Amino acid sequence: MEKNKYTIIARATPLGQGSIGIIRISGNKVLNVIKNILRLNYIKPRYAHYLPFFYKNKIIDKGIVLLFPKPDSFTGEDILELQCHGSTILLDLLINNIITIPGIRIAYPGEFSERAFLNKKIDLTQAEAISDIISANSKAALFSAVNLMNGKFSLLLKKFSNIIIDLRVQIESFLEFDLKINFDIFCSNIKKILKKLLNNLINIQEYVNNGIRIKEGIKITLIGPPNSGKSSLMNIITNKNISIITNIPGTTRDILRENIYINSVPIEIVDTAGIRNTNNEIEILGIQKTFKEITRSHYLFLVVEDKISENNLLKIIKIKLKKFLKNTPMIILRNKIDMTNNIPEITNNYNYVTIRLSIKNMKGISLLMNFIKQKIIFTNNNEDQFTARERYIDSLNYIYKFLIKSQKNFIKTNSIELLSEDLRLIQKELDSITGKFTSKDLLKNIFSQFCIGK
Template identity: 75%
Template sequence: MEKEYYTIIARATSLGQGSIGVIRISGNKVTSVIKHILKLKYIKPRYAHYLPFFYKNKIIDKGIALLFPKPNSFTGEDILELQCHGNSILIDLLINDIIININNIRIAYPGEFSKRAFLNKKIDLTQAEAIADIISANSKQAIFSAMNLMNGKFSLLLKDFKNLIINIRVKIESFLEFNYESDFSIFCKKIFIKLKELLKFLIKIIEYVKNGIRIKEGIKIVLIGPPNSGKSSLMNLITNKDVSIVTDIPGTTRDVLYEKIYVNSVPIQIVDTAGIRNTKNKIEVIGIEKTFQEIKNTNYIFLVVEDQISEKNLSQIIKKYLKNFMNKIPIIIIRNKIDITNNNSEIIYKNYYVIIKLSVKNKKGISILTNFINKKIINTNNNEDQFTARTRYMDSLNSIYKLLIKGQENFLKTYSLELIAEDLRLIQKNLDLITGKFTSKDLLNNIFSQFCVGK
């Protein structure tokens, strides 16, 4: 097994030529690097030194050297940063010279600097992942949300939730150990109230995480509906591009088409799908199957129908195709072609869905749709306290939710303090998977392998 204490080195700037190139070194050989490259025994910590950089005892460049001694550094180890000119050959010469002439120093693995920061308890796993989110952010909101994650807003939520769990566990253990002669039923009622508070808090966290995933991956809107209802025309209008082919022939769109737009710096993926209808055409059938695969992973469903459709037929379409998604995914019904029915453009809010009447052809009522997207979709997912999130967080939170629901049900039936105490222990263990307190080595390697080498 490789030594954990190997000093690591990597370029922290992207490949290619640039005005500046940064080399980062972390570990106990930093002092040796200072002596070898700078020809100095010591440099003042946290101070920008403009110095010559040596290669085989000759000055190869001049640049900035910064020293961050342990434990008050990003990795918790000694860190040296060398800022030279951004020539790839120059950077490679310096790195190779350091590796060849100093023992126990090697090129860092992807994400290893961040991994060491995590292992040295400088950050938790969610904060480490936030670094990758900042680098890959594709919108202004994503940048600020990733920064919120890095600053620990999610970690604090999880900490408060964990403290509630610990508080309940302590009360139960204390009662079992010392107060068993007290009124058992009153104590159980108090515990059940605490469990309901815990569930309420958990639902709040889950909503934050759902929004965080949307910010990281973008909001997804799937357009579905019968053939010739105007889905493809609406797609082209929303994206302001000729993405979809538009004809009067039913079944023109037979595959799934994607296009990304940005609204107030928020990425939205619009998905055009095959028209849903009974058909024996094998290609259309495949396209319709793909439609429902997309619906399973969407944030919003836009059901596009002709305004001429009767309420009965509309209800049949909803019942046949969207029954399993009611109350799970918001459904917006777009009644298109009001230019034919001579109806007014308007928005109607019903119990289970929203209806928007418009005409794609005449662009009448389109402002109603765009305002709805801005106010009800973008603003709903736009929160200054929001943080980016990953599906692995949701996996753990879903497990916690199931454990808590099942634990409450069993507790109401049995009033077994021992069983609910065990459920709470398992919930706490699942919670610690998110922050990385209890995380398998394989998961850690998988997470950090997706980082840049210099991070």
């Protein structure tokens, strides 16, 4: 890559004044920097030196200097770090002086991480993890980003990839050499492997979906008929008076949101307009927004009155909500047990978890909160979880659809030649996730979102 001919420099600490400022330099001109700024010909690698920093012929500061020679450095190139006082003027003077050395320029956003990727020190998912660590908004997100950086996702993909590679080797060997193998038995084994691939892929997709939730937060949307208690529940869960509460049906007409943390996991609680038949144009718009919000949710809490008949409950589920419940888990909350004299409990009806409670008397609220912690947060937050990005989901969805199509075609035709080509294309898409096969445009888009100095 042309720009890697240059040695790059950037401030690694945030802009503004601080007690310490760090300048990072990477490339083959590091020795020139040592001679120019430190007035030395050599310093011991991987050792903290306390040395004066020169600007022209004057000492302008003293600080810590660290040298990491290639290839055992973050970028795979020679890296020099200067740790001085955090004066903006001081840092600017040092950087402006260093870039006068021929072959040295200011780094582009994310260029240090990009060079680490290009020099095969990390794969693309691990590079993205660095950005996730910096932007983590919760303890769970931080630990998940560290898991991504440590290669948890890469290992899953590698295991999946190895199955594809082994299958491709078997097929190519069968095609290239006159192997004395029963064709029917050979095809039967391939079908078993394809089934195994699909099961593994589904597990990987679940990990990735959970990773998105941890990074961006878990979205829980409250839905249900008017006056069922959605707004009151919103206020209780968030411990704030966010939603206006009245006995008038249709009070909530717009989407109300509040972000909270439960067990260090970010949760977005969304209150929506009550679902009912109405002629009020403003209320109709609110209900339309409710349905849009449902499609963006990770979990739905259907809040109904405990006295609702089974027939009316099924109408809501099977008629009004049916098309939204294909991939989104829903929990039924039967509120107002103070009016039906039922006890707080968790049951399973129509394959949906049902929680009976009374928002008015605060009965069953602890059941609900424990359910959120144990069944929603815990499920989406385990020690092996890693953060994820939409591009992972897009690639895995493409692979899943392609694999399904390939499996159906092979079952129908037993054509190992066509399957071989399909597996090659699947492998290519898989490699694009980790960066073994990646377009320059994708790399530019990914690393341009990093801060300068990373």
